[in-house]
Amino acid sequence: MPEQTCEVFAVKNVLNNMFGPKICKQMPFGDAEFDKLGVALKSEINTIFGRSLAIRALDSGSDNSAEIELNNLSNPYYDVERFGISFVASPRHADILIVTGAVTQNMAIAVRKTFDAMPSPKLVIALGDDACSGGIASGGYGVLGGVDKILPVNLKIPGNPPEPAQIINSLLGLMQSLRKK
């Protein structure tokens, strides 16, 4: 490309970026059923938490499938940030602690410390069969059992693992029960 055309091209590009129409391709996904859940959850979060809910996830001995589903909540299909939910890096920023997996002996201290680091008031959710009751690992030397063995649990979401829509549905139920209190 000759030098001058190059410049013209660059200028055009810049102008287009600044003043041209912003086109967002129609997303090929989106699930009306899920969106309805999310909108309902958002309105509950608005009432109870003043617009946003900060969640800290903690693996206390899970097989990793529950973490994968929690991560999936942020993929374009679910994109739960739309509904005021954010997963935060520090327990000090969190309203809710979601614990996955039976609590192992090797993680027990870290689980307690994470909970203690959260400011009150705080809620704990046990996510997945193992977190709810200890699951297959219960009865052995390696685990204490379900999360309620060492933390006050406000909500149990069973499943191996629970699916994204189930998680959001359960969160909605929790918010509704909090509002009634």
Add this chain to the structure above:
Amino acid sequence: MKIPELYNYLAEFLSPAINPLKLEKGANKDYYLWLDWTEAAALYPKLAEDGFGLIGLFGVEGFRGYQGLNLLYIFEKRNYSGTLVIIRRADSPVSSIAAIFPSACYFEREIRDGYGCEFENAFDRRRLFLHETYPANFHPLANSFKNQPLSLPAGVEDEALYPFKKISGEGVYEVGVGPVHAGIIEPGHFRFSAIGEPILNLEVRLFYTHRGLEKLAMGKDIDFGLKIAEGISGDESAANTYAYSSAVEHICSSRPPRRAEQLRLILLEMERLYSHLADLSGMLTDVGYPVGAASLSALREELMRWNKRLTGSRFLKGIIAPGGLLKDIPGELITELADYLYAFEGRFSEQVEKALAKTSVVDRFETTGIVNNRLLIPLNITGVTARASGEAIDTRLNQPYGFYPELSFKPPVLPEGDVMARFRVRLSEVQTSLGLILKTAAKLSAGEYAIPLKPVNGYSLILVESPRGQSLHWLWLRDGKIERYKVRTASYCNWQAIEHAVLGDIIPDFPLINKSLNLSYAGTDL
């Protein structure tokens, strides 16, 4: 490609020092050799010199007429089909072989924790899966310990009691990360010693999610064993349930029906697809290219929804079982899947091509986190990491199993060993997996999807290529009950690569290197 049999090679290799007739064939292509400690000690250096790798080492009590502890050393010679299992009794002092086979270091520490067996001349005698919260002289794998919940004193600080390697010198500082990390990720501790930004040393401490699965399996029935296999690592459920089922089938000397083998292949490759998509997406997230990451994670969600349609589980749980499958998958659904995957390839390629055209992505990927080829056999590094460091190994080809021998494919191999090579190997493997599923779907046989099994006594060693690399399962059944179920997933060995791969890179590149190696914590900790 025909893979030569290890047995024929061994017969020649062992003689004249050891009579090859002493080799005893197991239920699969596992060849057992009982040696006393002097014979074994003389053989190890020869094995190492000849290119054998130590792929497993574990203890079994009460095995084959010896009530005490037996040590099983599993060796593989790359590109030979079959494994050599050297068994020695731990009735006299046992020497560490970590200086000959560095992969033995973790294994020996594990046996020491599990059974209390000391290894002479071991250079690392720290605890492995039992953290400091467990009392001294507690050895859970020994038969003398009856499995039960423990009530341990709260408040033992592991940190203070576990000696990490100290690096000192002017300007050297330590950064400790974990076990609780910033993201939604499994727990583990990383101890960096850095000088400026570059990493001088990294030590990884794992086993925070140690649930005691191996002990839980002891004495249980075959159905419970399947639950344990499924719970080893959530996104490796298909590979692990396959290996477990295959072990039971080998012990029973029966083969699942052809249709079951074909459907299993489809499930195993679906697992590889959704696993690789997560890694590719995660690597793009870690270099700050969210457009590509989001597109790939959307494709991955579609695959997980397909998993659900095929099996009822987004993680392919509750489908593969000894004898075949727990339920059939209708042929029409497989045809529909094939149509979907046919279109998937173009959508996938478009996204990765766009990503690799971004200089910001290429700049972060290239020359980052190099895994040196010379580490592969000594540390037993397998899977994508090995193939991206120039080693053409893939258990599906080297130790053929299931329906794989009827399909031809080549593993992608790249020499560089950096993050870019692992990204590119993964994306070619996605294409290979798509091809394997489409070919199998086109050939899908009618007929039974499972056969009944009558469990007998016996033991078997199974190797499978999970999305993370080669996993080893050894199962011993007696009267329909599990005597011992040993699992060594690919991550267990591959974790050791990261301590070498990060050296000289900067700490901010660590998450990217970690993601590119895709290491499972739960699969290592058990």
